[in-house]
Amino acid sequence: MKVLITGGAGYVGSVLTGWLLDRGHSVRVVDCGFFGLDHVDSRAELIPGSILNFAQEWLDSVDAVIHLAGLSNDPMAAFSPSLNYMLNAGGAAIVAQATKDAGIRRFIFSSTCSVYGLDESGPLNEEHPASPPFPYAISKLMAERMVGCLTDERFRPIVLRKGTVVGWSPRMRFDLVVNAMVKSALVQGRIVVHNPMLWRPLIDVEDACDAYVCALDAPLSVTGIFNISSRNYTLEELGTIVAASLRKFGVQATVHTEHRADVRSYRVETDKAARVLRFKPKKSMAETVGDVATNVLAQPAIDLEHPRYYNIRTLELLVADGLLTQNGHAAVLAGTLAAGVAT
Secondary structure, three states, X not given: OEEEEEOOOOOOHHHHHHHHHHOOOEEEEEEOOOOOOOOOOOOOEEEEOOHHHOOHHHHOOOOEEEEOOOOOOHHHHHHOHHHHHHHHHHHHHHHHHHHHHOOOOEEEEEEEHHHHOXXXXXXXXXXXXXXXXXXXXXXXXXXXXXXXXXXXXXXXXXXXXXXXXXXXXXXXXXOOHHHHHHHHHHHHXXXXXXXXXXXXXXXXXXXXXXXXXXXXXXXXXXXXEEEEOOEEEEHHHHHHHHHHHHHOOOOOOEEEEEOOOOOOEOOEOOHHHHHHHOOOOOOOHHHHHHHHHHHHHOOOOOOOOOHHHOHHHHHHHHHHOOOOOOOXXXXXXXXXXXXXXXX
């Protein structure tokens, strides 16, 4: 198949591009380059462009679309709510409508389990009401409902509500819970756990890519929403796993507990994805920690505080340097960001 990936230069997209290419698919990546474009697999066709200026010809000869592009966490959404809603809700609508207009039936949308907000009644399945109280997840839920409105026999979207994705990526992030714990353990010898009894569903980035492959391979009769996670963890449990896993690398880190209020705590059920998509995650969280530690320790000169590893820091710098306005107007400047601070 020929697959178009929006946001293919991102944390998940840069791994997924390689996975699809290795499986014999051809891949076209559309990305405006917030975080650079230098790490995109050289075998892929790369189009520097914004989903807000999505061009219909980008879909020429495409068999399926995987839509990953958008702002990816709460701090980015809080920094620029307008850009959050434009990219996450409006951008998804633009790409989905263009996909349907092009006669492409398979559309896979990257959503989030954050739509469940603060809900201790879990594990929650896909039928459980979603009512998030914060902009990032609200924008994702808006996109889900818009995609649902377009669904018919000619347009068969699959929505993947992923847990927090962690692990090593060519476009690495250290602002994700396990990755952040590993980084602080390596740099400071300590792991800080905020509100230890909060629940999070987590998934390794490679398992997340496998979920997209399963969605891509699913019969066109399949459509709808699927929770994607390997397991539910408390933050306290995660801290313990990270500390124990790093001891195998000779890293001794203590776990420090702080109690902070949060608007997210949820557990999810993933039976539907296992049954319908035949998705079964393979990697343990100890393996994920090992992957991150191995890659960091193999690069002794790596600057773990560089803004490119933190989404909100990069966004703030893009605005400060005039490459992006906080209300999002400059987001449509295709290709200009690749030469900016994100690289």
